[in-house]
Amino acid sequence: MANITALETHDIRFPTSRELDGSDAMNPDPDYSAAYVILRTDATGPDGEPLAGHGFVFTIGRGNEVCVAALRAHEHLVVGRNLDEVLGDLGGFARNLTGDSQLRWLGPEKGAIHMASAAIVNATFDLAATAAGKPLWRFLADLTPQQLVDLVDWRYLTDALTPDQALAMLTRNRAGRAERETLLLSRGYPAYTTTPGWLGYDDDKLVRLAEEAVAEGFTQIKLKVGGNLADDIRRMRLARAAVGPDIRIAVDANQRWDVGAAIDWMRELAPYDPYWIEEPTSPDDVLGHAAIRAGITPIKVATGEHVQNRILFKQFLQADAIDVLQLDACRVGGVTENIAILLLAAHFDIPVCPHAGGVGLCEVVQHLSMFDFLAVSATTADRVVEYVDHLHEHFAEPARIADGHYVAPTAPGFSARILPTTLAAYAYPDGAVWADRAEVFV
């Protein structure tokens, strides 16, 4: 009778602020980081190795230790649990994490405590898919509609979508699944790239990287905006000239504006045909996004990477506040809550274009979109997963891009595993990378 025997945590930080990769209007100097969790068991996996599950909270540096503390706060709900019971009721396991009557005071279901429960839920799904010998996207797509519905915490959702409605949709969309899987394995899942557009890059680098993106097969790129209007107009003009009229250029303000400022600023960029404006204002402001959307149509409004949970997403959909839903694999409560969000988006017929980048977000979120294509929305129309070519070398199963598409992973699990050498070298503050750095500055 196998059990979860340990909840192991690591504070991992990459000194990305040295290079200005990842710089935008609100995040001038991020050090991409992971509050990393490994669930150890006394079971053996199909590969003969000790069975474990890996997950992480993504942060941008300071505060990563708070998320490590939040991971540790869940230990009493995880360690000692019987593995068959956990794997037999993954939805119940997840609800048990978010439902802890004392921990939920720190949320409920938002911020550091929710991101930590997400990492543990994701680690559990990594473990489950590994035990099943399947990549996560297929593990999920192979579940029955009823099993998928049972994974979701329906609390606070039933005014927008009921379990019965979700069950009917999932059952209906089983048609054509085999053809879609064939297409996924041959073509991959559409991606777009943010690599050209960081605010810290100069114009030459922006143009060069934009041209390279098109040459590599991407049909959408993204620029960061919101620092300075004249700069944004110039960068948008240069990018449009570089990629031509047929490539979509999304822009991303990283929450920089109030409602009125967002509308005014976007009207100035409109001549260069921006495809969507991402995070124009606070991710908490459903009604603000609805007002911005009404003010800048036909430019689309997108948000989601900082949207805290399914309850906010539900309202963004109910209020017709967004055209594009950008879920994040690691901010809401993990796979289970993201299934709820995929179901809501499909029900409201809004495309999901997930947030990625950072540390490992590309690796994990691709599974969710591929699952969505097979089982939930059953389409890739107007759907793209963000891609940033950064830090993939630290993962055992790095995300792979071919001709502007994510290549479907075939290795079992959730692609969440950071290499042991990286866990050692980038450990904060005592790993070689940080210890060396301290030395340099002494």
Place this chain on the structure above:
Amino acid sequence: MANITALETHDIRFPTSRELDGSDAMNPDPDYSAAYVILRTDATGPDGEPLAGHGFVFTIGRGNEVCVAALRAHEHLVVGRNLDEVLGDLGGFARNLTGDSQLRWLGPEKGAIHMASAAIVNATFDLAATAAGKPLWRFLADLTPQQLVDLVDWRYLTDALTPDQALAMLTRNRAGRAERETLLLSRGYPAYTTTPGWLGYDDDKLVRLAEEAVAEGFTQIKLKVGGNLADDIRRMRLARAAVGPDIRIAVDANQRWDVGAAIDWMRELAPYDPYWIEEPTSPDDVLGHAAIRAGITPIKVATGEHVQNRILFKQFLQADAIDVLQLDACRVGGVTENIAILLLAAHFDIPVCPHAGGVGLCEVVQHLSMFDFLAVSATTADRVVEYVDHLHEHFAEPARIADGHYVAPTAPGFSARILPTTLAAYAYPDGAVWADRAEVFV
């Protein structure tokens, strides 16, 4: 040239779960706790003592250590700061805490990281009021309208309320201030009591405490509901019989229901004339509250103790989703963000009836309502501050109630100081109270 010299933290927990005080439909066994912060300085206060500021995050047990870690994460923004600069721009100091580009990833402005910045902001106001030799309510009311406007972070608010509108309102409401202060000092500020209504109490205790509350001068009590409908109907009937028709009975579901269930349940309680339903559903669900309100009128809808920040409160007001706004002194970003929320509520003409209870929430939040009466809404009509008679003995300046009203504090500061003997005895896990308990169970 005085500086802030240390950010000292304490993990303080009271074993309240032993008594079922504080039990409700979502919180069966809280251990009321404080992640407590003391800002030390090298200055001397008007009383000749070393000048310091005290603040805290309130939690209900597990996870308190996460908030301590979140407090510590702000150290680089606080320690070493020049005291004159901080006190000369308290709004800028607060914006600097919530604006840290790396820490805000854990929110932004929500959950553990925001509660920690709130505790530090509140400690800074405790320090400022102490240095000025005034209780906080008077310290704030003595600021000019422009100084008050400058305390607020206006980002994300201007579509609902502009600084100029706020300035005009504050200037207009200076009229009659002296008379209101006289009234406040003679009568106090209206309170209501939750003491009778915890779910863990039996019927006899409920009736006895309800009768005592009326005898003590309270004109409103509150019952916890949402566990079991038949129980709620019986308890509501008993309470109504005990207090008569003229005492307001609020009920509180602590987020128990979905939208449809909230409407159905409240229609069953309607014959006993509940005054408001508090937290009928998720505190994140603005549109859900609006739907519930439309479904149960004329019963009022209240929420706020778990509402994360000014941006959510703005939307609750914009969407006509609540009749009563229940701010909490320690969940949103402290005094500065609560001033924004008081301004929004006054602008939308919605009464503020703050959440209190727990550890120290009564002590601190009374100051905000008294300030509101003097300077912002300029009225106490339909306004009451929650009171729970619990744990006050641990504070240097405990909240005092007379004839159903909070007595205006006169000691300088924010009434946030926990006694040193309590800090020692209730320290978790090594204080005498917890060490003894561990022994008992070994």
